[in-house]
Amino acid sequence: MSTTPPGTPPNPSSAPTRRATITDVAREAGTGKTSISRYLNGEFSALSPELRARIEAAIARLDYQPNQMARGLKRGRNRLIGMLVADLTNPYSVEVLQGVEAACHALGLMPLICHAANEVEMERRYLQLLTTYRVEGVIVNALGVREETLRPVGEGGIPAVLVDRRVEGLVADMVGLDNGAAAELGTRHLLERGFEHIWFVVQPFEQVSSRRLRVDAFDRAMR
Known part of the structure; x- marks a missing residue:
């Protein structure tokens, strides 16, 4: 049971701490918000050393943290790159993700990773979400994403790059290997060494172009 008398003002130490704003920094530094914006944007030549x-000093005292999303929207760039991944448990996806993160780090970009867990509906929802975040680009390694799902990305001016699979009807850059040649090369390697009963093990491939190419190449080589 509380023993605090009625009407007692709340303890300031128990109230949530309000984050400092650019207005607070300007007041603390004795200047205007324009000067603070110039400092945050690296326009130091427009400011005196004093x-x-x-x-x-004002930023340090107030522990001011600029809102990067708001700043990015104001400048028209937020440095976010969306990446849609069908299955993060797949070792191939992990390798691709590590490469994307390294490239983003080198270019000063921030990857926004969306794991669809092999669900087509989740892929659609994530792509819609990425457009609302106004990402500067989208990297897609998805299971069953279709042209109509990706069309809002392209029409919205957001460039898309596909990873090791194509989407019928969509004109976009694609990074991957020659799946047909790779499967045929592996199959012929076994045939030339006298193997006769060869099984091709593959995940569900009806909706994934790269897997369909490998299956077709295997069938051709066996025939």
């Missing part, structure tokens, strides 16, 4: 020092 003013830069005051702004830096």
Whole structure:
């Protein structure tokens, strides 16, 4: 049971801490918000050394953290790259993801990873979500994404790159290997060494172009 008398003001230490705003920093530094924006954007030549020092001190005292999303939308760039992955448990997907993260880090971009868990409906929902975040590009390694699902991305001016699979009707860059040649090469290698009963093991392939290419190449080589 509380023993605090009625009407007692709340303890300031128990109230949630409000994050400092750019207005707070300007007031603390004794300048205007325009000068703070110039400092945050690296336009140091427009500021005197004394003013830069005051702004830096004010930011440190207030522990000010700029809203990167708001700044990005104001500049028309948010440095976000969306990546839609069908299955993060697949070792191939993990290798691709590591490469994407390394490239983004080198270019000052932030990858936004969406794991669809091999669900077509989840892929559609994630692509819609990425467009609302106004990502600067989308990398797609999906299970059953279709042209009509990706069309809002392209029509919205967001470039898309497909990873090791194509989407019928969609004109987009694709990074991958020659799946047909690879499957045929492997199959012929076994045939030339006298193997006769060869099984081709593959995940569900009806909706994935790269898997269909490998199955077709295997069938041709066996015939």
